Amino acid sequence: MTDSMLIYKIILCVIVFAVSLGAAAYMTWGERKLAAWLQDRVGPNRAGPLGLLQPIADGIKMIFKEEMIPTHSNRWLFILGPCFFMLCACMTGVVIPWGAGWESGGTIFPMQVTDINIGLLYLLGVVSIGVYGVMIGGWASNNKYSLLGALRASSQMISYEVAMGLALIALVMMTGTLSLKEIVAQQDQGLAFVVYQPLGFIIFIICAFAETNRAPFDLPECESELVGGYHTEYSSMKLGFFLFAEYINMFISSAIMASLYFGGYNFPFQHELGLDGNVLTIVQTAVFFGKIFIFIFVFMWVRWTLPRFRYDQLMNLGWKVLLPLAIANIIITGFVMLFMGKLG
Amino acid sequence: MMQLTNRSMQVAKKELTFMERLYFPAIIKGMIITLSHLFKRKATIKYPDQVRELSAVYRGQHVLKRDEAGAERCTACGLCAVACPAEAITMESAERKKGEESLYREEKYAKIYEINMLRCIFCGLCEEACPKEAIFLTDRIVPSSFTRGEEVFGKDKLVEGIDLRVDVTKRQTQEVLSFKTDKKHYHNQTFLDKKK
Numbered sequence: 001m002t003d004s005m006l007i008y009k010i011i012l013c014v015i016v017f018a019v020s021l022g023a024a025a026y027m028t029w030g031e032r033k034l035a036a037w038l039q040d041r042v043g044p045n046r047a048g049p050l051g052l053l054q055p056i057a058d059g060i061k062m063i064f065k066e067e068m069i070p071t072h073s074n075r076w077l078f079i080l081g082p083c084f085f086m087l088c089a090c091m092t093g094v095v096i097p098w099g100a101g102w103e104s105g106g107t108i109f110p111m112q113v114t115d116i117n118i119g120l121l122y123l124l125g126v127v128s129i130g131v132y133g134v135m136i137g138g139w140a141s142n143n144k145y146s147l148l149g150a151l152r153a154s155s156q157m158i159s160y161e162v163a164m165g166l167a168l169i170a171l172v173m174m175t176g177t178l179s180l181k182e183i184v185a186q187q188d189q190g191l192a193f194v195v196y197q198p199l200g201f202i203i204f205i206i207c208a209f210a211e212t213n214r215a216p217f218d219l220p221e222c223e224s225e226l227v228g229g230y231h232t233e234y235s236s237m238k239l240g241f242f243l244f245a246e247y248i249n250m251f252i253s254s255a256i257m258a259s260l261y262f263g264g265y266n267f268p269f270q271h272e273l274g275l276d277g278n279v280l281t282i283v284q285t286a287v288f289f290g291k292i293f294i295f296i297f298v299f300m301w302v303r304w305t306l307p308r309f310r311y312d313q314l315m316n317l318g319w320k321v322l323l324p325l326a327i328a329n330i331i332i333t334g335f336v337m338l339f340m341g342k343l344g
Numbered sequence: 345m346m347q348l349t350n351r352s353m354q355v356a357k358k359e360l361t362f363m364e365r366l367y368f369p370a371i372i373k374g375m376i377i378t379l380s381h382l383f384k385r386k387a388t389i390k391y392p393d394q395v396r397e398l399s400a401v402y403r404g405q406h407v408l409k410r411d412e413a414g415a416e417r418c419t420a421c422g423l424c425a426v427a428c429p430a431e432a433i434t435m436e437s438a439e440r441k442k443g444e445e446s447l448y449r450e451e452k453y454a455k456i457y458e459i460n461m462l463r464c465i466f467c468g469l470c471e472e473a474c475p476k477e478a479i480f481l482t483d484r485i486v487p488s489s490f491t492r493g494e495e496v497f498g499k500d501k502l503v504e505g506i507d508l509r510v511d512v513t514k515r516q517t518q519e520v521l522s523f524k525t526d527k528k529h530y531h532n533q534t535f536l537d538k539k540k
Contacts, residue, residue, distance in 0.1 A: 037382050039381065040381055041388055042386050301379065306371065306374065
């Protein structure tokens with residue numbers, strides 16, 4: 001790796017980090033606005049034009065609030081919980097290809113921090129480690145509601161991780177690679193993978209809702225029965241980290257769904273436009289963010305429409321419906337590949 | 345049993361069909377409903393920027409009127425306090441001294457006149473009872489405050505300024521005035537009228 005590449009990667013790292021944090025901050029604003037609009041209200045509109053400074057005001061409020069660490073809690077684990085959750089949320093952004101690549105002076109700078117050949121596995125791994133943050137936080141709080149929330153979070157994540165992984169296996173069978181860059185590049189020509197894997201996509205999006213603890217699967221933190229769930233005892237920026245990391249997870253999930261099933265940064269007729277390489281990259285990145293935005297909108301739209309599942313319904317859905325469906329999807333994909341030759 | 349509306353339905357607990365158990369049709373239906381609300385008119389009135397349009401005869405904060413020359417009209421007769429169902433009005437009368445003719449219209453005036461805005465129910469009976477056209481409710485909204493004491497409005501807040509007259513012509517129409525002075529009505533008859 002040359003020096004210029006190293007510096008470029010460091011800059012890209014910082015940009016990805018900043019973008020995911022910024023996106024998460026503005027998603028809180030977007031969520032509140034959308035919730036308001038869906039309920040015929042106006043939403044935050046006092047801080048700045050259209051309330052656009054609201055996330056900054058919220059952040060300042062969070063930082064300056066008093067920090068409470070309960071006496072009976074395990075102090076270090078209590079602090080570790082949100083830090084860990086945040087760390088895992090921020091780690092996922094590195095394998096996502098945000099665009100095709102810059103060409104400058106003969107070298108191509110890819111719009112991806114690192115293209116590891118097991119990108120998908122890395123994503124699944126980091127996402128499932130993330131639940132430790134919730135578990136540690138809930139356990140260390142020494143509070144029954146927090147513990148229940150943490151238990152729910154861990155069992156829910158484990159249940160849905162299985163179906164999610166199996167849904168991805170069907171995709172991996174088709175593409176023959178675990179590298180996200182490769183998967184996106186394969187969608188350059190031809191159709192997006194959602195056309196070949198509709199069932200897989202539906203299973204994946206349901207699991208993504210469960211993995212990010214979003215409604216209708218927000219049982220770990222349901223306000224009405226668990227007083228906030230695993231973050232009951234948290235205050236100040238530690239609470240902020242939990243909430244923030246959740247929005248980052250949502251952003252990353254949207255990015256993953258867009259790149260795995262909806263062609264990532266590719267868009268129809270991109271090569272017919274006759275754009276220069278670097279200009280095309282900018283347009284592609286914009287298109288990618290457009291796709292992410294649509295998925296985030298769906299996330300929020302669902303949250304303000306559907307009521308929460310009951311816990312046994314959640315487990316039934318995960319183990320008795322999604323898991324068999326995912327296995328059936330693998331078998332169908334295998335048969336189709338066998339009889340129709342290679343797909344795509 | 346008497347029916348209040350014709351919308352009641354017999355509820356039956358039956359097995360869900362396969363389509364119903366899929367939940368997706370119901371979910372999509374719900375999501376279309378929420379999406380349609382996205383484009384609906386917002387119900388909110390952004391209060392400090394946007395003020396709800398009030399009727400000309402809206403019953404808000406009271407005003408104690410002065411006459412054309414700037415003298416207070418109130419003579420502390422106490423009819424408003426008697427009429428008040430919430431007992432929000434208290435007053436103390438005093439006799440007008442020489443040289444105060446420009447301040448008070450008649451020989452007796454209200455030295456203290458207080459309306460407790462926390463008690464007041466803004467029914468407007470004080471306005472109806474007043475024989476001197478002195479008290480009116482206006483379309484101003486009583487401001488909120490941090491203490492109870494501040495909500496007891498004295499003459500400093502109730503009497504209109506000489507240069508800052510409060511317009512009540514919309515509620516003091518000719519019909520209202522004639523109704524209030526017409527001797528045909530029992531409530532306008534004085535002791536002398538009844539004797540006749």
